[in-house]
Amino acid sequence: MEFNEAILSYDSVDISYNGQKVVKDVSFQLHKGEILGLVGESGSGKSTLIKACMGILGDGGMVTRGDIHFGQKNLIDLPEKELRQIRGADIGMIFQDAGASLSPIRTVGDQIIESQMAHGKISREKAKENAFSLFEKLNFREVDRVWNSYPFELSGGMNQRVGIAIALLMNPPILLADEPTSALDVSVQRQVVEEMIRCRELFGTSIIIVTHDIGVVSAMADTVLVLKNGEMMEYGKASEVLNNPQNDYTKLLLSAVPKLVRK
Amino acid sequence: MDTILKAEHVVKIFDTQKKSSTKAVDDVSFELRKGEVLGIVGESGSGKSTIARMITGLIPITSGEISVKDVQKKNKRQLYDKVQMVFQNPVGSFNPRKTLGYGIGESLKNKGINKDVIDKRVGELLNLCGLEKEYAKKYPHEVSGGQCQRAAIARALAIEPEILICDEATSALDVTVQKQIMELLIKLKKEKELSVIFICHNLALVQMFCDRVIVMCNGKMVESGTADEVINNPKDDYTKNLIDSVYC
Ligand SMILES: Nc1ncnc2c1ncn2[C@@H]1O[C@H](COP(=O)(O)OP(=O)(O)OP(=O)(O)O)[C@@H](O)[C@H]1O
Numbered sequence: 087m088e089f090n091e092a093i094l095s096y097d098s099v100d101i102s103y104n105g106q107k108v109v110k111d112v113s114f115q116l117h118k119g120e121i122l123g124l125v126g127e128s129g130s131g132k133s134t135l136i137k138a139c140m141g142i143l144g145d146g147g148m149v150t151r152g153d154i155h156f157g158q159k160n161l162i163d164l165p166e167k168e169l170r171q172i173r174g175a176d177i178g179m180i181f182q183d184a185g186a187s188l189s190p191i192r193t194v195g196d197q198i199i200e201s202q203m204a205h206g207k208i209s210r211e212k213a214k215e216n217a218f219s220l221f222e223k224l225n226f227r228e229v230d231r232v233w234n235s236y237p238f239e240l241s242g243g244m245n246q247r248v249g250i251a252i253a254l255l256m257n258p259p260i261l262l263a264d265e266p267t268s269a270l271d272v273s274v275q276r277q278v279v280e281e282m283i284r285c286r287e288l289f290g291t292s293i294i295i296v297t298h299d300i301g302v303v304s305a306m307a308d309t310v311l312v313l314k315n316g317e318m319m320e321y322g323k324a325s326e327v328l329n330n331p332q333n334d335y336t337k338l339l340l341s342a343v344p345k346l347v348r349k
Numbered sequence: 350m351d352t353i354l355k356a357e358h359v360v361k362i363f364d365t366q367k368k369s370s371t372k373a374v375d376d377v378s379f380e381l382r383k384g385e386v387l388g389i390v391g392e393s394g395s396g397k398s399t400i401a402r403m404i405t406g407l408i409p410i411t412s413g414e415i416s417v418k419d420v421q422k423k424n425k426r427q428l429y430d431k432v433q434m435v436f437q438n439p440v441g442s443f444n445p446r447k448t449l450g451y452g453i454g455e456s457l458k459n460k461g462i463n464k465d466v467i468d469k470r471v472g473e474l475l476n477l478c479g480l481e482k483e484y485a486k487k488y489p490h491e492v493s494g495g496q497c498q499r500a501a502i503a504r505a506l507a508i509e510p511e512i513l514i515c516d517e518a519t520s521a522l523d524v525t526v527q528k529q530i531m532e533l534l535i536k537l538k539k540e541k542e543l544s545v546i547f548i549c550h551n552l553a554l555v556q557m558f559c560d561r562v563i564v565m566c567n568g569k570m571v572e573s574g575t576a577d578e579v580i581n582n583p584k585d586d587y588t589k590n591l592i593d594s595v596y597c
């Protein structure tokens with residue numbers, strides 16, 4: 087597939103927590119409609135890398151070198167007020183720990199309505215209608231019960247789907263998905279992957295998906311970036327990286343993937 | 350093989366404030382044998398974590414019975430010594446104001462073991478789970494998802510339980526670390542006859558490491574058998590659909 091303009095670009099980025107460098111010299115470009123798979127060792131900096139462009143590294147975390155451009159804007163220099171407008175509406179995020187990213191004291195329905203109304207003119211009824219139709223696609227059995235539940239009343243995978251719904255309902259041009267399917271059974275996982283691919287087809291959504299599931303990467307990614315110990319090991323077309331890896335770590339990673347043995 | 354845990358006609362109903370109730374677990378019976386790895390797979394929201402929480406006594410059983418060998422009913426102390434659990438959400442299972450090392454060593458401290466011995470043991474446990482001992486000094490929010498998950502596994506192994514319940518304990522790990530953890534569990538199974546309940550969405554991993562498998566759907570146990578039987582010769586429609594959904 088051919089890409090034109092880069093919508094998000096990382097240029098020689100270093101990131102540190104309390105002076106300790108955890109991401110080193112990472113550069114890549116995400117184009118309109120592209121799906122980038124970000125894979126690699128646990129603790130290699132994948133979550134850190136995608137949190138950086140949202141300005142949500144937390145206390146002690148900072149980009150110490152390089153630039154992150156979103157269109158014409160350098161996200162590194164942007165004041166918090168402007169970043170807040172970009173978050174959710176322009177760059178959506180599905181968090182690795184979905185349960186913890188939801189408010190524990192408000193119902194799922196209230197949280198979804200609030201997040202949708204915060205950024206645009208939409209009525210409560212319309213917001214609810216949109217959510218219900220997405221919930222159906224995400225294989226929820228009892229849509230009404232989920233809507234009226236608090237996060238603690240839902241399973242790990244149900245909360246993860248709520249997190250996915252909140253991000254997708256904003257219909258952002260860029261979606262950063264951190265392990266979005268790790269708590270889902272494979273049949274729901276397939277629904278979620280298909281839904282993300284549909285967003286790309288319908289709206290040209292650009293997606294970075296962080297995952298340990300190489301099957302998911304090969305099902306949806308156009309490009310793949312392999313990270314180890316904060317450094318880029320390999321970056322290129324998904325078909326090439328997955329079928330003909332050049333780097334030793336990538337080879338090791340691919341060879342360790344457990345495969346279902348069908349007789 | 351001896352039976353070490355037995356669940357008989359277990360039901361869990363959650364009553365929520367709006368007078369509605371959810372049957373999360375619906376008449377589930379199974380046995381865990383000593384030295385066995387039993388996989389539980391199935392639909393998201395089908396009651397897997399709820400079963401795990403009932404076994405460990407975190408939530409009461411609505412009806413039916415779960416018995417663990419040599420543990421008297423309602424004796425939480427005895428149960429805790431025998432059965433340990435790795436929670437589905439590792440970050441939330443650690444006290445945010447205490448270091449990971451404190452959390453891992455806490456059960457040893459409660460047994461009156463002295464501090465030097467605990468520190469050494471915590472370091473060893475971290476190493477076993479693929480983390481350097483320096484991670485003992487970190488707080489839960491200062492580590493990656495997979496690092497926290499490994500600390501949670503180290504914590505569950507600290508008092509050398511006879512039964513380990515892993516609720517999605519490897520889902521945040523890359524495949525090389527995942528392999529290391531599975532090899533550790535298999536080693537403990539062989540050397541110490543550890544029995545494991547392994548709740549997992551990764552069917553390939555389940556096939557590779559579990560002796561037997563239970564399939565859950567909508568609160569019910571729809572199928573059980575050896576890993577190969579269930580995966581290569583599924584009887585239930587839900588199981589068939591699940592296996593057909595695997596990417597590869
Ligand atoms: N808030 C923080 N303070 C200090 N160190 C941190 C913080 N967050 C992460 N780290 C460290 O930065 C490194 C990268 O962490 P990150 O969460 O980005 O990894 P990851 O690739 O997402 O891993 P995983 O696959 O396990 O989720 C790790 O070594 C981690 O311990």
Ligand SMILES: Nc1ncnc2c1ncn2[C@@H]1O[C@H](COP(=O)(O)OP(=O)(O)OP(=O)(O)O)[C@@H](O)[C@H]1O
Nearest residue numbers: 239240241242243363373393394395396397398399
């Ligand atoms: N505290 C609670 N109050 C009310 N309902 C609950 C509570 N905890 C769980 N449930 C409900 O019980 C059902 C089973 O949840 P459980 O967490 O056991 O599922 P699971 O099989 O572990 O799913 P997943 O694979 O997504 O983690 C779900 O419908 C959930 O909404």
Ligand SMILES: [Mg+2]
Nearest residue numbers: 133182493494
């Ligand atoms: Mg991460």
Ligand SMILES: [Mg+2]
Nearest residue numbers: 241242398437
């Ligand atoms: Mg669960």
